[in-house]
Amino acid sequence: MPVTFNADNTQVRFLAGYYQQRLAVYEHIEFSGYARKQLLDIGLEASSLKKFLLDCSEEGYHCFVDLIALPLKTLERLEIFLQRLLQFLGETSEQALFHLFPEVIEHSLLQPSHFEGETYELSALLESLEPQTQRPVEISDCFSDPQHLQQWQAKTALLMDEMLAFMEWTLKHFRRQPSGCVPVFLLRDTLILYFGYVWLFRHGLLPELPQPLLLNRKFLMVTEGNEDAYETVLLESLYEALSEHPQDTADFCKLASQHLHDKALPLSFQRETRAYLQRLAGSRPIFMVESGLHGSVPLWVLSQCENQGTFLMYTTAPWLREVYQENTFHQNYNYLRDMETSVAQNHLFQFRSIENQRILVNKTNQPHIEKLALYELHHFSRLLEKSNLFS
16 A cells, blocks of 8 residues: 655655646636647646646545645646636647547456466566567457447557657667667566567667566565555655756756665665666666656666666656656656556556566456457557668
């Protein structure tokens, strides 16, 4: 369960102040004094701030959200502002205007996820999946309604287009890295990009074999017995650094690392992280790719494992945009959830344990979920083959 927050928590104090300041700005804006593009940018930020709080609630951080949102009536005020803005712009849907797909497309199979299937070593599971991604997958039996199937396929096509654009951007950065740099993908949220890089490597288009890094809160649970260190060490250090107004990503990483070293670090997590990265990359520089928001795990890895390297993210939160400007692909936080929660990345397998330096995962026990995951991976592989990355 998430830790219990209080009003003195650095993250809570920072975000409560940030939301208060942004709400004051939104509620004094005269729409007629701005161009449409400017209003869309402002609306996007407000929509992202709303989505962040809703995502936190969905993940069980109700105490955290209450401390930020209840005193200011934040969600209600953001909703009122966004409705006023939509009306002024002549738009009818926040979803269509600011989200990746104009409708919310869900599937009952995915709520909740079930990981009660076989246990695999991560590397063995990924190796077994790779050839399966090359075969077409029939998913019509996963849907009782043809219209739902068509909507799902349309959303998947849009999502995979976005994945490919993100991958192309990361490749431009990777190819500027020094010789011997190892591409490392933070799983599960960048599984699709990991396979994309693997396919390029198999075709002789990349110099280094990509490496999967499954390092997350469940990793903390296994090594430490609880997940508290994520908030009390990682995020606390990050927001302490942010409160010092860093100039750029390098300055922010330096400050965050200093705060991390000042705290009672979780020793087993530190030891296992170092050993894990040593197995993947040795002492070579690393090029990490993750989906986004805080960048907390890449910051942890780079500060604790003494590997030279860098990291890129798909997107981040509005209050981190200036810090991560050069390291993020997209400005729209609303897209993040869709990018992270594809079936392949969010529902196919889950971290289980570390045994004798082997990362073990539990796979889904539902064949239809596996079909939907393989459908995504196959669609992405075909999209990649047709792209200029293979030319």
